[in-house]
Amino acid sequence: MSSSQSGTMKLSDYTPSAFSISDLYLEFDLQDKETRVTAVSQIRKLDNSCTDLDLDGKQLTLKAVWVNGIETTVTHTEQGIRLTDVPDQFELKIETLIDPVNNHALEGLYKSGGAFCTQCEAQGFRRITYFLDRPDVMAKYRVKLIADKQANPYLLANGNLIDKGEAEQGRHWALWEDPFPKPCYLFALVAGDFDKLDDTFTTCSGKQVKLQLFVDKGNVSRGRHALDSLKKAMAWDEQKYGLEYDLDIYMVVAVDFFNMGAMENKGLNIFNSKYVLADAASATDQDYFNIESVIAHEYFHNWTGNRITCRDWFQLSLKEGLTVFRDQQFSADMASAAIVRINQVKIMREHQFAEDSGPMAHPIRPSEVMEMNNFYSVTVYDKGAEVIRMLHTLLGESGFRRGMDCYIERHDGQAVTCDDFVQAMEDANQKDLSLFRRWYSQSGTPVISVNCQWHQSQQQLRLELTQNTAPTADQSIKQPLHIPVGIEIVTLSGGEPKISEVLSLTEQKQTYVFENIPSPSTVAVLTGFSAPAKLNYQPAEAELMAVILHASDAVTRWDASQQLISEAIFKFSQRDNEKELPESLKRLFQGLLGQAHTEPALIAEMLELPSFETLSQQQEKIDLDALLKARKQLKALLAVNFAEHWRALFEKLSNSAYSYEQTQVERRRLSGVCLSYLACLDSDESLELLQQAYEKSDNMTDTLAVLKACQAENLPLFDSLMQDFEQKWHDDSLVMDKWFALHAGRQHPQSLSNLQLLMAHSRYSINNPNRVRSVMGTFAFYNTEGFHRRDGSGYKFLTDYLLELDSVNPQVAARLITPMIQYAKLDEHRQHQIRLQLLRLFEHKTLSRDLYEKVQKAL
Numbered sequence: 001m002s003s004s005q006s007g008t009m010k011l012s013d014y015t016p017s018a019f020s021i022s023d024l025y026l027e028f029d030l031q032d033k034e035t036r037v038t039a040v041s042q043i044r045k046l047d048n049s050c051t052d053l054d055l056d057g058k059q060l061t062l063k064a065v066w067v068n069g070i071e072t073t074v075t076h077t078e079q080g081i082r083l084t085d086v087p088d089q090f091e092l093k094i095e096t097l098i099d100p101v102n103n104h105a106l107e108g109l110y111k112s113g114g115a116f117c118t119q120c121e122a123q124g125f126r127r128i129t130y131f132l133d134r135p136d137v138m139a140k141y142r143v144k145l146i147a148d149k150q151a152n153p154y155l156l157a158n159g160n161l162i163d164k165g166e167a168e169q170g171r172h173w174a175l176w177e178d179p180f181p182k183p184c185y186l187f188a189l190v191a192g193d194f195d196k197l198d199d200t201f202t203t204c205s206g207k208q209v210k211l212q213l214f215v216d217k218g219n220v221s222r223g224r225h226a227l228d229s230l231k232k233a234m235a236w237d238e239q240k241y242g243l244e245y246d247l248d249i250y251m252v253v254a255v256d257f258f259n260m261g262a263m264e265n266k267g268l269n270i271f272n273s274k275y276v277l278a279d280a281a282s283a284t285d286q287d288y289f290n291i292e293s294v295i296a297h298e299y300f301h302n303w304t305g306n307r308i309t310c311r312d313w314f315q316l317s318l319k320e321g322l323t324v325f326r327d328q329q330f331s332a333d334m335a336s337a338a339i340v341r342i343n344q345v346k347i348m349r350e351h352q353f354a355e356d357s358g359p360m361a362h363p364i365r366p367s368e369v370m371e372m373n374n375f376y377s378v379t380v381y382d383k384g385a386e387v388i389r390m391l392h393t394l395l396g397e398s399g400f401r402r403g404m405d406c407y408i409e410r411h412d413g414q415a416v417t418c419d420d421f422v423q424a425m426e427d428a429n430q431k432d433l434s435l436f437r438r439w440y441s442q443s444g445t446p447v448i449s450v451n452c453q454w455h456q457s458q459q460q461l462r463l464e465l466t467q468n469t470a471p472t473a474d475q476s477i478k479q480p481l482h483i484p485v486g487i488e489i490v491t492l493s494g495g496e497p498k499i500s501e502v503l504s505l506t507e508q509k510q511t512y513v514f515e516n517i518p519s520p521s522t523v524a525v526l527t528g529f530s531a532p533a534k535l536n537y538q539p540a541e542a543e544l545m546a547v548i549l550h551a552s553d554a555v556t557r558w559d560a561s562q563q564l565i566s567e568a569i570f571k572f573s574q575r576d577n578e579k580e581l582p583e584s585l586k587r588l589f590q591g592l593l594g595q596a597h598t599e600p601a602l603i604a605e606m607l608e609l610p611s612f613e614t615l616s617q618q619q620e621k622i623d624l625d626a627l628l629k630a631r632k633q634l635k636a637l638l639a640v641n642f643a644e645h646w647r648a649l650f651e652k653l654s655n656s657a658y659s660y661e662q663t664q665v666e667r668r669r670l671s672g673v674c675l676s677y678l679a680c681l682d683s684d685e686s687l688e689l690l691q692q693a694y695e696k697s698d699n700m701t702d703t704l705a706v707l708k709a710c711q712a713e714n715l716p717l718f719d720s721l722m723q724d725f726e727q728k729w730h731d732d733s734l735v736m737d738k739w740f741a742l743h744a745g746r747q748h749p750q751s752l753s754n755l756q757l758l759m760a761h762s763r764y765s766i767n768n769p770n771r772v773r774s775v776m777g778t779f780a781f782y783n784t785e786g787f788h789r790r791d792g793s794g795y796k797f798l799t800d801y802l803l804e805l806d807s808v809n810p811q812v813a814a815r816l817i818t819p820m821i822q823y824a825k826l827d828e829h830r831q832h833q834i835r836l837q838l839l840r841l842f843e844h845k846t847l848s849r850d851l852y853e854k855v856q857k858a859l
């Protein structure tokens with residue numbers, strides 16, 4: 001691939017590599033500040049017209065290069081080094097020095113706490129040695145690690161351990177071999193001292209796989225859930241997709257310093273400890289859920305990602321969209337499918353829709369990239385998963401499986417494209433997906449406008465659907481998409497008929513007629529969030545009510561209730577000092593509270609107000625202050641109106657001793673919602689109740705529910721509970737992240753000086769991404785009042801911080817800027833304040849490529 005002057009890479013510029021590397025031997029002499037890396041590659045020229053070999057490399061100290069054993073000189077290039085006039089086939093040996101201790105970008109080889117570890121996706125391997133750092137170059141690896149034995153009793157790399165031994169001066173070594181050819185982004189090593197949990201898994205063909213989980217010393221008791229989750233994921237993938245694990249050993253290492261969630265390195269996953277460690281006292285139900293889903297995600301990559309990988313990074317969604325879809329299916333099978341789905345829909349509406357309408361809009365298969373790390377996005381991951389889900393909807397469960405079987409059989413061992421995937425789906429099902437492919441190349445969120453009429457005389461329901469995608473920052477012209485539109489016809493009385501089906505919307509406008517509908521009916525559209533689209537549809541209150549009461553699908557009922565509440569909030573935001581709860585909401589809440597015991601988690605979701613972010617996405621422009629205020633007013637009215645109900649329901653929901661088990665999880669979820677309303681009641685009684693709930697709690701879920709409720713309402717009780725909490729947990733960094741986040745999210749006139757205090761806290765460190773996210777991430781993403789202060793001081797605060805963080809860890813800095821570049825819906829005044837800060841960044845001379853790409857697009 002060539003890079004143009006601006007440093008932008010284009011999908012259309014892809015060319016296959018002129019060289020292949022069949023085998024790679026790597027030797028690491030691990031030292032804190034000076035690790036010596038020796039790389040020996042077996043290289044073959046594929047394109048005879050090519051005389052030079054260009055290798056990628058970054059922040060390396062080159063010691064020497066040998067071609068077929070003869071020392072050679074090289075030229076340094078912008079990307080790395082160039083070897084001129086290389087033979088058709090040769091052995092290349094390169095020696096480099098790297099500095100793991102001072103690597104705070106956490107890409108390549110770095111130290112997390114006391115341990116050496118690596119992160120090579122997407123382009124971290126070039127920080128380890130000069131190499132063809134691209135996913136379509138696949139080699140077999142042999143890796144020798146040499147390190148001090150006392151500090152690093154464990155020496156780990158991909159594949160199988162084939163030899164080990166002692167070395168001089170208290171050092172020892174280990175030799176690993178991975179029999180599966182892989183791209184360099186899947187390479188990993190770990191050296192350090194850990195506690196280890198062992199287990200085994202017997203695969204469907206009877207192979208015994210050793211499972212090993214490595215955690216910080218003293219954390220063994222917190223590793224059980226991750227290991228159990230791994231075994232569930234392994235069994236599920238066999239049963240659901242016929243995919244079996246392929247090595248004799250599967251290792252997972254938890255580290256504290258990690259830029260993202262986790263990494264699927266072949267046979268040696270490296271995880272952010274947040275997605276591994278859990279026990280009742282320190283982890284919430286949400287943490288347990290996340291661990292199960294991330295463990296599964298990385299495991300599922302073994303087939304969708306590792307055995308079949310991406311041809312180039314524009315194809316990232318090939319493995320990420322598909323693997324997210326697979327982990328979503330898994331989660332739905334492990335817990336309540338409807339609740340899992342509701343939470344995915346929220347992510348799409350809160351974050352992906354915002355990305356799609358902002359300056360970083362891109363298709364799930366981007367066509368232009370400046371910094372690849374910026375494209376590990378909600379669009380590539382979550383919208384990518386929605387696109388796979390639509391294929392699943394269009395082809396059906398067994399058709400999708402046929403397509404998967406074809407894909408795996410055809411491409412095992414290859415580096416392929418998104419198009420290859422769709423082709424396999426198409427061929428296995430003899431279905432024309434040519435129009436569907438547009439989802440891969442078109443960005444933006446389609447809006448489906450709905451016109452629905454029931455005609456009494458003809459006993460007919462006519463449904464007219466129109467699709468439109470507005471231009472996005474990256475693409476001005478949009479075309480109609482192939483959209484599966486789930487619908488459910490519901491009679492206003494709740495009687496028959498009930499009709500559910502999926503319509504295939506392929507034109508800009510289509511009309512559907514349903515016959516034999518004798519009684520007044522309405523239709524719910526886009527049921528189950530059947531496509532990543534927005535709706536332009538305002539059913540009458542009575543129609544929404546009918547859907548809430550009578551629709552067969554839980555997600556559809558939830559969606560309708562959220563719409564009813566949203567409309568009330570929007571109405572409130574247009575009037576001043578609304579004091580009356582609308583009749584429709586009275587009836588809705590009365591009804592929901594009445595049936596709370598039947599489906600506690602679903603009712604909890606329905607009782608909760610749509611988030612500020614979700615509300616914003618439903619409007620062209622927002623009056624931020626009015627919207628926040630309206631949401632608060634409505635919440636307070638609901639709290640007061642149903643005060644007795646919240647209290648009574650809360651009392652009924654208490655659990656026995658904690659276990660992460662579905663019925664308990666659902667009860668805790670609902671009891672947390674009750675608390676959030678009770679905290680709005682300014683009464684001694686409710687304060688007492690919150691205090692007691694805190695004292696009584698034997699688990700982190702209930703404890704955090706109390707703290708969140710107090711925080712959201714800014715109760716003085718919050719401070720005293722938080723002090724107690726800090727005293728209990730000050731030595732536990734994962735729990736302290738929750739404490740930091742609670743403080744950083746608090747809407748408070750002094751929120752900026754609060755942030756300063758947090759960053760001066762002894763447990764805070766700018767070098768640790770989890771800490772940074774819990775303080776600055778929470779502030780920028782969720783402390784809406786504080787971040788969007790009218791005087792612009794919130795924006796300035798974030799910008800000052802980004803200037804500092806960018807020189808430490810550009811990847812994390814570029815994530816934190818997200819809320820500041822999505823400003824188009826805000827008022828002119830705030831937009832101006834934001835642009836001032838973006839200009840400051842833009843003019844900064846040493847801004848990273850990560851931030852530069854975003855800032856430049858936002859201006």
Ligand code: ARG
Binds near residue numbers: 263320
């Ligand atoms: N492939 C990993 C996952 O989805 C994410 C790694 C991304 N790393 C990065 N530096 N962008 O689990």
Ligand code: ZN
Binds near residue numbers: 297301319
């Ligand atoms: Zn992934």
